[in-house]
Amino acid sequence: xxxxxxxxxxxxxxxxxxxxxxxxxxxxxxxxxxxxxxxxxxxxxxxxxxxxxxxxxxxxxxxxxxxxxxxxxxxxxxxxxxxxxxxxxxxxxxxxxxxxxxxxxxxxxxxxx
Ligand SMILES: [Zn+2]
Ligand SMILES: [Zn+2]
Numbered sequence: 001x002x003x004x005x006x007x008x009x010x011x012x013x014x015x016x017x018x019x020x021x022x023x024x025x026x027x028x029x030x031x032x033x034x035x036x037x038x039x040x041x042x043x044x045x046x047x048x049x050x051x052x053x054x055x056x057x058x059x060x061x062x063x064x065x066x067x068x069x070x071x072x073x074x075x076x077x078x079x080x081x082x083x084x085x086x087x088x089x090x091x092x093x094x095x096x097x098x099x100x101x102x103x104x105x106x107x108x109x110x111x112x113x
Pocket of ligand 2 (some may be wrong): 059060063
């Protein structure tokens, strides 16, 4: 890990500890991670996690786009940007289809996932 990256990671962790976690989140199989410091924030599969302010990095729904537009610097500072930012609506769905197509194009003999 480069010195700069290590320093930035530390800064992110400190920022989250002093202020709060970002509402920009990475969601993965029902688990929620802070889009800034990467800490695990909760588990919505277990039903113990609720946050109506969340913007999902990969989500790309209307709600996330609206909430992101209203977000302040506290959420955006040092946090990962949603991957759909600057893309027209439907980005996540198109990307999923592209991945599906890629899988179909695998040469014969290559193991499917
Ligand atoms: Zn955090
Ligand atoms: Zn969403």
